[in-house]
Amino acid sequence: MPYFLPEELYYTTNHEWLHVDENLATIGLTEYALERLGEILYMELPEEGQHTTPGHTLSSIESVKNIHDLISTINGTVLEINASLIEDPTPLNDDPMSEGWLFRIEMDNERDLSSLIRSRDYKALISK
Template identity: 40%
Template sequence: MSLNPEELRYTKEHEWVHLQGETARIGITEYAAEQLGDVVHVELPEQNAEFEQGEAFGSVESVKSVSDVYLPLTGRVTEVNATLADNPGIINEDPYGEGWIVNLQLKDPSKLEGLMSHDDYQKFLSEEA
């Protein structure tokens, strides 16, 4: 089931974050998926890998480009979306639902500064264009 984009937080690198207490689910936004075109491969991190805030933890590829995906918050990967290995195109079809990328155990859930609200992200997009 898809998440409601209005309830998500966003980064300037076009990732979305769905916070639930000390855990978070992360994916890329519909805008990012559209810009990239048909996704053909997703490089996923290892289960239990730990990343610092701002570190690239994987990448999403179309035929002609590669985008790194950055971790908006420091944490440990508790689950990767295994479906993406066989069906990367799900990111285009359902970026806020089946196309999620990782689940994360957050190190410090209070550190939410720098993440944008849905409205802020929309404003950011119109400024970027």
């Protein structure tokens, strides 16, 4: 299946995407991750104001097939969560790259982006 992988986004090897606008990173799950998870049953999102560091578990998403822990790749502070997904995760499955975003982080340092990959490398990763 061809996946929608905009070139302007950053990706993690754990199948998350990051849209970066200055020092604000909006984070969500890729279509690839969601296809493997199946129907989302429950999710735990971080708290607004929570500080995060690389390697720290930010979110846990349970599905009919698996549990996906979202591990932070950047230093920063959670500014906003998409709380509507907790009640109804449908947008996460239906429109993961837009309405299905999970949370937004104010990044402490843009250099953290150097540990992420771009669209072309992510495509290579998921085609293995």
